[in-house]
Amino acid sequence: MRAAAVNPIKPDARPARTRTVRPKPAHNIIHGGSLAMHVGVSYGQSFRQVWIKLDVPDGSTVGEAIVRSGILQKFPEIDLNTQKVGIFGKITKLDALLEEGARVEIYRPITADPEEVERRDRDKATGEISK
Template sequence: MNVGVCYAQADRQIWLKIDVPENSTIVEVVHISGILDQYPEIDLETQKVGIFGKISKLDTVVKDGDRVEIYRKITADPQQVERRRAT
């Protein structure tokens, strides 16, 4: 079955299309994709994951054509946020 795995950083993004066995879970898909080797900063224990923008658990079974998304933590500099409000 074909699925996609995507991850975005502030300056770049990756979208992999891979073949996985039927009844694969999100965590299995992420490991099969090899994305953790390319982006060692990904921590599945703390970062959220989802399918097509809907947050899902790591043990969710994916379907053919699904796009598994790994969400990064969004951080903002409080001083930058304050400056934007002032303008």
């Protein structure tokens, strides 16, 4: 048995314990024995946000991850034919391939013209009314 090292500053202190941290494997095995990636699918309404983490097979697309997540059943108002999707804030297509750790985002349609909102906010601040 090996003697524990003595702390020269505090000789009566207990020796520090070390812990081995094993790295988490990047891929898991899922149904059918294929490798899987960890990804997330997110969607937000003005009052509710959802982020679903799931495993998808290697080579999966954005559209496949959205379908596998079950988010289309939770939010029937999502229309992938009209709404845009992205990965980490960059707009992409439904057939884009996913990488490990990707966050797929489903964007809501814009309900107000950004220029009109800016004009309205500016008018509120100055007390003017523009047409």
